[in-house]
Amino acid sequence: MNKLTIELRVSQLLTLDKTATMKNPQESCALLLGRKKESVYEIEEVIPMINQDSSEVRFTMDENELLKIYEYAELSNKSVVGIFHSHPSKPFPSDTDMTFMEINPIPWLIKSTITDEMRCFIFSDSSKGKTDGIEEIMMVIVKD
Numbered sequence: 001m002n003k004l005t006i007e008l009r010v011s012q013l014l015t016l017d018k019t020a021t022m023k024n025p026q027e028s029c030a031l032l033l034g035r036k037k038e039s040v041y042e043i044e045e046v047i048p049m050i051n052q053d054s055s056e057v058r059f060t061m062d063e064n065e066l067l068k069i070y071e072y073a074e075l076s077n078k079s080v081v082g083i084f085h086s087h088p089s090k091p092f093p094s095d096t097d098m099t100f101m102e103i104n105p106i107p108w109l110i111k112s113t114i115t116d117e118m119r120c121f122i123f124s125d126s127s128k129g130k131t132d133g134i135e136e137i138m139m140v141i142v143k144d
């Protein structure tokens, strides 16, 4: 089995950076649209979202806005293949994140606004036996 990978373009990375910086120290969030090809999640579009919570420790996306984006994705033959959010702390999933990651087992990108580091994790059933079922995914940055 190939290792799961997420592929982002430089411009998409910059969009995520900007999204995180604008809201800092509040958490920011975004949806990543694209396609999964075998073990690679290819990102085609980054859609910054509003964090309804205006919080430094959690984020919630508006349900109507979410619905619209899922509809748009379907119409444009894409899927929601990733969820991005920022932390004014370390780039690792919180307990709350882990709960939602299990419900939504797609890649979760977390950017730390204190170290500027970004990491990607996914909840995986195949990692049963590991402590929490969360595994890290390799990020590959490609030129636009």
Ligand SMILES: [Zn+2]
Pocket: 057, 085, 086, 087, 093, 094, 097, 110
């Ligand atoms: Zn979080």
